[in-house]
Amino acid sequence: MNYDTFVDQVAQRTSTSSARAVELTGATLETLAERLTGGEALDLAVQLPEPLRLSLRPTPGTEAAHRFGAAEFVARVALRADVSEPAARNVVRAVFTTIREAVTGGEFDELVVQLPRDYRDLVEPAMAPGATLRRR
Template sequence: MHYLTFVGRVARLTGTAEDRAATLTRATLETLAERLTGGEVLDLAAQLPKPLWGLLSPHPRTEAAERFGAAEFVARVARRADCDENTARTAVGAVFATLREAISSGEFQDVVVQLPRDYRDMVEPALAPAATRRR
């Protein structure tokens, strides 16, 4: 999937302009990179458009993921994107749905398995049959 397609999909799902969707995408992917192990971050980045690679940089000194729940994930996205938490939650769901379309199903499962159960409300819509990939 191309970068503009990725951001355009997030824009449609969030009902925002593409420049705002790019900010929400950046905030979500940067936060996701903190929550995943370094190796998984690299695997995910390899399947995304090049403009998104830099957002998914593992911390150079650690392979370990930070441990924080879904509420903290949303709060971090909200701070990064300078928005309220409802907007951030919608954006996170949109980015996960777009990731589901943009990357292989195996890679998507590798990402999801690293997230605790309290992320389910944000991730499950991306797993629904209606969110099938269009590669």
């Protein structure tokens, strides 16, 4: 999936502009980079379009996964994206669904395995049949 398609899918799923979708995606990916090990973040990054890879680049502070639950994940995305927590929850679901569509080889499943059970509400919509956005 190319960058424009990724952003378009997130924009459609969040009912926002492409520019805002870029911000929302960045907030989600930066938070995801904190939650994943550096190696898993890099594995995911190589399958995403180039501009999105920067948000997942591990730093010395993010090489080890930070242990925080789904509520904290949503709160961090809300703070970064300047949205309410209910809106951030929808953003995270939209970005996870788009990631699932963009990556191959079971990479999304490997990502999900690193997340605790309380993330189920955020990732299951991405895994559900029919989660793929139908193009008009």
